Amino acid sequence: MPAEPAKIRIVTDTTATLPPEYAAAHGVEVAPQVVLFGDESFLEETELSYAEFIRRLKASPQLPKTAAPPPGLMVEAYARQLAQAQTVLSIHPSTDVSGTVRSAETAKASFPGADIRILDTRTIGGSLATMVRLAVEWAESGLSADEIMLRLQALVPRSRTYFLVATLEYLQKGGRIGGASALIGGVLQIKPILEIRNGRTEPLEKIRTHNHAVERLKDLVAEHCPHSAEAHVCVMHADDLNEAQRLADGLKASLGLEQIPLYHLGAAITTHAGPGALGVGFFVSG
Numbered sequence: 001m002p003a004e005p006a007k008i009r010i011v012t013d014t015t016a017t018l019p020p021e022y023a024a025a026h027g028v029e030v031a032p033q034v035v036l037f038g039d040e041s042f043l044e045e046t047e048l049s050y051a052e053f054i055r056r057l058k059a060s061p062q063l064p065k066t067a068a069p070p071p072g073l074m075v076e077a078y079a080r081q082l083a084q085a086q087t088v089l090s091i092h093p094s095t096d097v098s099g100t101v102r103s104a105e106t107a108k109a110s111f112p113g114a115d116i117r118i119l120d121t122r123t124i125g126g127s128l129a130t131m132v133r134l135a136v137e138w139a140e141s142g143l144s145a146d147e148i149m150l151r152l153q154a155l156v157p158r159s160r161t162y163f164l165v166a167t168l169e170y171l172q173k174g175g176r177i178g179g180a181s182a183l184i185g186g187v188l189q190i191k192p193i194l195e196i197r198n199g200r201t202e203p204l205e206k207i208r209t210h211n212h213a214v215e216r217l218k219d220l221v222a223e224h225c226p227h228s229a230e231a232h233v234c235v236m237h238a239d240d241l242n243e244a245q246r247l248a249d250g251l252k253a254s255l256g257l258e259q260i261p262l263y264h265l266g267a268a269i270t271t272h273a274g275p276g277a278l279g280v281g282f283f284v285s286g
Helices: 019-027 049-059 073-082 100-108 126-140 145-158 171-173 178-183 208-225 241-255 266-273
Strands: 008-013 027-029 034-037 040-043 063-069 088-093 115-118 159-163 193-197 201-205 234-237 262-264 280-284
Touching: 008 073, 008 126, 019 027, 027 073, 034 145, 034 266, 040 073, 049 266, 063 266, 088 100, 088 126, 088 145, 088 178, 115 145, 126 145, 126 159, 126 234, 126 280, 145 159, 159 208, 178 193, 201 208, 208 241, 208 280, 234 241, 241 262, 241 280
Parallel strands: 008 027, 008 088, 088 115, 234 262
Antiparallel strands: 034 040, 034 063, 159 193, 159 280, 193 201, 234 280
C-alpha cells in the first residue's frame, strides 16, 4: 500500500488580508503584524480593531510604525501547526516591503529537522491572499508539498498588482515608497498609479484626478490581465468599500468574470498606503 500523503498546514500573516472566518475554517494560522503608535504597540486584528486603528490614525500627529510578527509569535504558530501536520508552508509578503520572511526564518531555526517551507511571494495584500487560498485548495485536494511549492513558485513572477493611493504622503513617511520616490517633490497631490514590481513599489503612471486614475486603473487591468478565471483577479481597498465594489463591478464587465473577491487591507498596509488606497491583483499567463 502506498504511504498516505503528508498532512500539510499553512501559516501566513495579516498582510494576506484573509477573512478570519476563512482562516478558521481551513486551519490557517495568521500571524499578526505589529502596529506602533508612539510607545504603544498592538497586534493587528487581535489587539487593535481596524475601526480603532483608523480613529487613532486620523487623530495621531505622527504616522504610526509597523513591524513584522516577532519570531516568538511565528514559533507559536509553527508549533501549533506541526502538532497537526508533518509539513508547514509559510507564505508571506515581499522581503522588500516587510520583515516577515526574516522573522519566519528565525522562528524556523527553533524546529531543527521539521519540514517548514518559507515562501517570499514578492507581493502583498490580495495577491498574497490568492496564493494562500490556492495553497490551501491544493493541500486539501491531496497534492504533495513539493508540488504545491513548485506551483506557488511558478506564480511568483506572474503576479501583478496595480494600485492607487489618495496621497503619496503615507508611502513617503513610512519608507515603503521604493522606486516611486521619483514622484516626490512638489507632486504629493497627484494621483499616481503604482505597481508591485519584483517585490517593490514602482511608479506606473501619473494621473491628475482620482476619477481619472480609477478609470485608467480599469483600462490597465483590462489590457494586461487575462480574461479568464485563471487570472485570479481580486480588488483590495483601504477603508473604501464602496469605491472598491464599483471598481470590481466595472472589472467584471470588462473582463467577463462573474466573481471578483474584495479584500480589506488591514492596519499594517493602510499605515503605508493610506486610507482610500485601491488596488487590483491578478496573475498573467505563464
